[in-house]
Amino acid sequence: xxxxxxxxxxxxxxxxxxxxxxxxxxxxxxxxxxxxxxxxxxxxxxxxxxxxxxxxxxxxxxxxxxxxxxxxxxxxxxxxxxxxxxxxxxxxxxxxxxxxxxxxxxxxxxxxxxx
Amino acid sequence: xxxxxxxxxxxxxxxxxxxxxxxxxxxxxxxxxxxxxxxxxxxxxxxxxxxxxxxxxxxxxxxxxxxxxxxxxxxxxxxxxxxxxxxxxxxxxxxxxxxxxxxxxxxxxxxxxxxxx
Numbered sequence: 001x002x003x004x005x006x007x008x009x010x011x012x013x014x015x016x017x018x019x020x021x022x023x024x025x026x027x028x029x030x031x032x033x034x035x036x037x038x039x040x041x042x043x044x045x046x047x048x049x050x051x052x053x054x055x056x057x058x059x060x061x062x063x064x065x066x067x068x069x070x071x072x073x074x075x076x077x078x079x080x081x082x083x084x085x086x087x088x089x090x091x092x093x094x095x096x097x098x099x100x101x102x103x104x105x106x107x108x109x110x111x112x113x114x115x
Numbered sequence: 116x117x118x119x120x121x122x123x124x125x126x127x128x129x130x131x132x133x134x135x136x137x138x139x140x141x142x143x144x145x146x147x148x149x150x151x152x153x154x155x156x157x158x159x160x161x162x163x164x165x166x167x168x169x170x171x172x173x174x175x176x177x178x179x180x181x182x183x184x185x186x187x188x189x190x191x192x193x194x195x196x197x198x199x200x201x202x203x204x205x206x207x208x209x210x211x212x213x214x215x216x217x218x219x220x221x222x223x224x225x226x227x228x229x230x231x232x
Contacts, residue, residue: 032217043206044160044222051217091158095220102148102167104220106160 002028002098006107013084013114021079021110023050023094029074030096034104035067038091050077050094084114118142119207119223127229128197135182136192136226138207144168148210149190150220151181155203163205166190194228202230 003026013019023033031052036044048069049057056069066088068080077096081088093109120139128134140149147168153161166174166181174181182191194201207223 034219036222041227043224046219046221049217049219093158093160095160097218100215102165103150103162105162106152109158109160111158 002026002096002101002105004030004094004096004105004107006094006110008110009108010111011113013112015085015114016083018080018082019084019112021081021092021094021112023077023079023096023107025075025096025098025105028096028098030077030098031074033071033077033094033096035069035077035079036093036095038093038109040091044093047079052077081112084112086114088112089114118211118221119209121207121223121226123226124224125227125229127231129231130199131196133193133195134197134201134228136194136205136207136228138190138192138223140188140190140207140209142188142209142211144211146213149181149183150208150210151179151190151192152206152208152222153201153203154206154225160206164192197230199230199232202228204228 005024007022033050035047038044047062050069050071052071058064071077095104095106149166151163164176164179166183178195180193204225206225210218210220
């Protein structure tokens with residue numbers, strides 16, 4: 001199947017700093033990627049849809065100035081958590097679809113801890 | 116309103132037994148897709164099985180089968196001959212609308228399956 005790589009797999013940062021998470025489709029081009037957030041023992045909540053070459057579409061309740069998404073190329077989307085606070089600590093996971101494939105392929109996820 | 120409902124927060128099953136994980140959904144679209152993903156403790160999301168709304172046959176993939184009952188809006192996952200490695204979180208998910216590279220997938224709350232040796 002198609003491979004989506006996410007980096008880093010875990011990160012610890014200080015409160016007030018910004019953290020960038022990368023999501024790459026390694027063997028296919030993805031015009032659209034999706035960013036999810038997952039709190040412990042909870043479901044994946046869709047944060048935003050990342051569109052190559054245009055602005056991301058954010059879900060209701062997600063602060064676009066807090067979670068900056070850039071989809072600079074057909075194989076790379078980045079999520080930057082700006083001015084991170086402890087409540088931003090979570091598991092962030094991206095996904096991408098390869099054309100009309102039925103399934104979405106997921107990255108390995110990034111565990112963010114803000115101290 | 117919740118679109119995907121998984122009513123079983125956790126389940127314990129004896130190894131080698133079959134298990135059914137429940138999922139109901141709500142949509143007004145005629146065209147949609149239903150998925151099951153497995154998430155082990157490592158966090159990765161593993162695709163298991165897919166059912167399209169227009170598919171007449173229930174989907175099967177090895178030990179996984181999807182019991183699709185369209186009128187009842189249910190898409191239960193059946194795992195036959197469970198194995199210890201099946202212990203994980205299982206998420207039911209749905210894509211509304213026609214299949215496209217930009218169509219969103221939303222997830223249910225998940226069921227934690229534990230297999231007893």
